[in-house]
Amino acid sequence: MKASELAPNLRVPVITKYVPEVLDRIGNTPLLKMRNITKGLAKKVEVYAKAEWVNPGGSVKARPALRMVRDGMKAGKLGRGKELIDSTSGNTGIAYALIGKILGFKVNLVLPANVCKLRKGMMASQYSANLILSDPIESSDGAIRLCRKIYSENPDKYFLPDQYNNPSNWAAHKETTAREIWEQTNGTVTHFLAGIGTSGTLMGTTRGLKAMNRNILSYAVEPAEPLHGIEGLKHMETSIIPGIYEPSVFDEKLSVKTDEAYKMVSRLEEEEGLLVGTSSGAAMVGAMRVAERLDEGVVVTIFPDSCEECIVAHGEF
Amino acid sequence: MQITVRVPTPLQKITAGKSEVFASGTTVKAALADLEKNYPGLRERLYGEDGELRKFINIYVNEEDIRFLDSENSALRDGDVISIIPAIAGGR
Numbered sequence: 001m002k003a004s005e006l007a008p009n010l011r012v013p014v015i016t017k018y019v020p021e022v023l024d025r026i027g028n029t030p031l032l033k034m035r036n037i038t039k040g041l042a043k044k045v046e047v048y049a050k051a052e053w054v055n056p057g058g059s060v061k062a063r064p065a066l067r068m069v070r071d072g073m074k075a076g077k078l079g080r081g082k083e084l085i086d087s088t089s090g091n092t093g094i095a096y097a098l099i100g101k102i103l104g105f106k107v108n109l110v111l112p113a114n115v116c117k118l119r120k121g122m123m124a125s126q127y128s129a130n131l132i133l134s135d136p137i138e139s140s141d142g143a144i145r146l147c148r149k150i151y152s153e154n155p156d157k158y159f160l161p162d163q164y165n166n167p168s169n170w171a172a173h174k175e176t177t178a179r180e181i182w183e184q185t186n187g188t189v190t191h192f193l194a195g196i197g198t199s200g201t202l203m204g205t206t207r208g209l210k211a212m213n214r215n216i217l218s219y220a221v222e223p224a225e226p227l228h229g230i231e232g233l234k235h236m237e238t239s240i241i242p243g244i245y246e247p248s249v250f251d252e253k254l255s256v257k258t259d260e261a262y263k264m265v266s267r268l269e270e271e272e273g274l275l276v277g278t279s280s281g282a283a284m285v286g287a288m289r290v291a292e293r294l295d296e297g298v299v300v301t302i303f304p305d306s307c308e309e310c311i312v313a314h315g316e317f
Numbered sequence: 318m319q320i321t322v323r324v325p326t327p328l329q330k331i332t333a334g335k336s337e338v339f340a341s342g343t344t345v346k347a348a349l350a351d352l353e354k355n356y357p358g359l360r361e362r363l364y365g366e367d368g369e370l371r372k373f374i375n376i377y378v379n380e381e382d383i384r385f386l387d388s389e390n391s392a393l394r395d396g397d398v399i400s401i402i403p404a405i406a407g408g409r
């Protein structure tokens with residue numbers, strides 16, 4: 001059976017109208033229960049994932065992008081003709097571009113040239129952002145460095161939210177994602193996992209959940225290999241470590257191989273009817289690894305985006 | 318015969334921090350095998366357990382993706398530049 005037949009209401013929202021009300025639809029995403037891939041687990045173990053592609057812009061990144069923009073405006077760093085600039089491998093860029101289009105500021109995005117065509121198209125054609133491409137051989141770290149260089153040459157022209165080092169990034173998740181998970185599970189959540197890129201989702205959601213119940217255990221999901229194929233995630237040991245990343249916040253790190261993540265993407269489509277991106281596949285590999293250890297518990301993770309086209313389009317920049 | 322190989326940041330631990338290294342060989346396959354002699358560990362990063370190049374890694378000869386040439390059997394000439402480029406970008 002095709003995924004679209006199993007889950008007809010969970011298609012990706014690609015076209016968004018540029019009205020201010022769109023921003024009110026960021027957050028409050030569905031919490032999906034895994035019903036089939038969980039069949040071998042103990043009876044009292046439940047596994048859930050937040051369907052973050054329902055956000056305007058199609059990913060979890062709408063949350064931190066909006067918060068960083070609003071905090072920047074409050075602090076007087078954006079507005080009065082200033083332009084936004086930041087480095088991104090895709091989803092944050094799409095979110096900035098959408099928000100910029102609605103709130104009326106120009107958005108410049110520095111991204112590695114190997115970001116897939118679909119994402120580049122969404123950012124540039126659909127939401128009118130200016131794309132600056134960095135050397136793909138340096139991956140996202142090259143984009144970070146180029147962005148800093150452009151900003152430092154003209155600091156008065158730009159607002160640089162700097163998603164890797166901006167506390168507003170994780171604060172968005174502490175206040176929204178964590179609260180939603182708590183309410184949607186009626187406070188029964190016992191384990192939380194998220195993949196780490198900027199680490200904002202993991203840092204903020206973990207802090208929020210542990211504030212409500214300090215016994216909740218939190219896990220970082222990381223690519224097992226330095227050179228990997230899990231879009232959006234970072235292998236911390238071989239990357240520029242984000243300033244907001246604090247290993248003491250979570251309890252354990254789980255390494256997931258690219259092949260495992262890809263296989264899980266296929267299983268989620270075939271068994272759950274969900275079309276998710278590779279980072280969601282990695283998150284679910286981690287969630288299942290934790291769930292298999294338990295006799296009872298409520299395990300929650302994040303599905304950052306869908307974008308199955310990016311899997312198909314490997315190698316087409 | 319000298320081939321320059323551009324190494325992506327995530328693999329530079331293996332090449333002692335160098336972004337460009339040198340290899341010899343008349344095909345891409347031979348050059349990558351030659352590279353493994355000086356930088357052991359590179360091969361297992363590039364190839365899967367099935368012995369095929371991992372699908373999230375793209376290899377270019379000069380400006381051309383080897384998928385559009387003769388894949389790993391693509392011929393090399395003295396002075397050619399091989400680039401190893403991740404198919405995706407990590408970090409959001």
